[in-house]
Amino acid sequence: MNYLWAFIVGGLLCAIGQLLIDKTKLTPARILVFYVISGVFLTVIGVYAPLVKLAGAGATLPLTGFGYALANGVKKAVEADGFLGIFTGGLTATAGGITVAVVFGFIIALIFRPREK
Template sequence: MTYVSAFIVGGIICVIGQILMDTTKLTPARILVIFVTSGVILGAFGIYDKLVDIGGAGATIPLPGFGNSLAKGAIKAVKEQGLLGAFTGGITGTAAGITAAIFFGYLMALIFNPKTKS
C-alpha cells in the first residue's frame, strides 16, 4: 500500500505540473520555481509533513519536497544559530541532494556526451 500511496501523491504533483504547462503561458522554469516555493511555504506551516506521511517518497522526491527540505533546514538552523541560520540552514539541509544532482549530472554528461540543440 505504501507504493500505491507514493505513486498517487507523486502522480498528483506531476499532474498539477502538466496542467500548469498545458493551460497557462508559464514557462517550465517558472513552474519549477512555483513548485519549490510552494514546498517551502507548505513546509514552513507544517502542512507538507502531513503529505509526506501519506505519500512518502511520492512527496519527498518531487520539487516541492526539495522546498520542504529547504524550509525544515532553515527553521532548524534558526532555532540553533539565530538569524544567521536562515541563510545557512537551507543549504545544510539540502546539501546531500544538491551534491547528488551535480555528481550524477556530471557522470551522465561523461557517459552520454551531451550536445546543444541546433
C-alpha cells in the first residue's frame, strides 16, 4: 500500500511544481528554494512527518523532503544538545546528500564536456 502512496504523493508534489512553472513564470531555482522552505514549514507545523510515514520516498525525494530532513534534524539536535542544536541539526541531517551532490558533481564535471542539446 505504501508503494501506491509513494507514487501518488510524489507525483502530486511534482504536478504542483509543474503548475507553478507553467502559471507563474517562476524560474526553476526559485521553485527549488520555495520547495525547501515549504518542506521546513510543513514539518514545523507537523504536517510533513505523517506524510513521510505514509508515502516514504514519495515525500522524502521531492525537495520538500530536503526541507523535512533539515527541520527534523534540527528538532532532534535541539532535543539532544539544546541551544547549540539550532545551528548543528540541519546540516548534520542533510550532510550526506549535500556532500554527495557536491563531490560527485565535481567529479562528473571534471570528466564531461558540455554538449549541444
